[in-house]
Amino acid sequence: MNKIVVVTGGSRGIGAASVRLAAAAGYSVVFSFLKACNEAVALCTEIERAGGTALAVQADVAVEADVLRLFETADREVGTLTALVNNAGIADLRMRCDEMNAARLTRVFATNVIGSFLCAREAVKRMSTRHGGHGGAIVNVSSAASRLGSPGEFVDYAASKGAIDTFTLGLAKEVATEGIRVNAVRPGIIYTDIHASSGEPGRVDRLKDAVPMRRGGYPEEVAKAILWLLSDEASYTVGSFIDVSGGR
């Protein structure tokens, strides 16, 4: 059976590293992006030049119609889904809880939590033996923040990742007899643009000395854990978390 994976937020960072590794591992990759059209096109070109298959779809995971279009495009253009990486996620500007407004909270939870639910729903509909599918794997990208709480920075983001942890446990048990394995990775502080987006480009270097390994991580180090969880090597691994956080 062809291996076909949807990676959300595949244009940059951990998502792009996952797209590259998945393509190298023989997956046909469909990935979504929000705004980074040039990066998405460049990544498709890079993968096709290396002999792989990749298709980029502009789709906001927080918008249900976009999620439906993403998965319908994958069905039509590539084939039957076998895997999902729920990677798209955002952190807003650093602030205390007593400064956060409802618009910010709605944006963070809509992208990080509701987006992951909607994408998982579409994947389960296609992969579950209950719905006539042939099984598959889902990896949710949580964060070490779910354990740490991110005080003074973004407790909303950390709480959204706490929701992802609980979602991972519940969904994993719900579909375990339907041929689908659901797991999560919890990255620590990784060198990507997410820190610049939340107003502090140098955040990894500011915090790295508090990491037991005394360094930040790289997107490829997270992607390797994601690819392992997707693979048959992880055939008895369900509802599990891999902390890719240098011991943090």
Ligand code: NAP
């Ligand atoms: P990033 O470099 O900022 O990339 C985020 C990706 O998500 C981009 O491809 C972006 O698309 C996409 N995206 C953002 N909002 C979206 C939306 N509403 N719909 C669809 N796509 C959307 O982030 P990253 O650091 O690689 O983070 C990836 C995941 O890892 C996130 O879930 C994040 O919470 C988690 N994580 C990261 C770290 C870290 O230190 N970097 C640590 C723990 C967990 P565009 O390129 O089009 O904007």
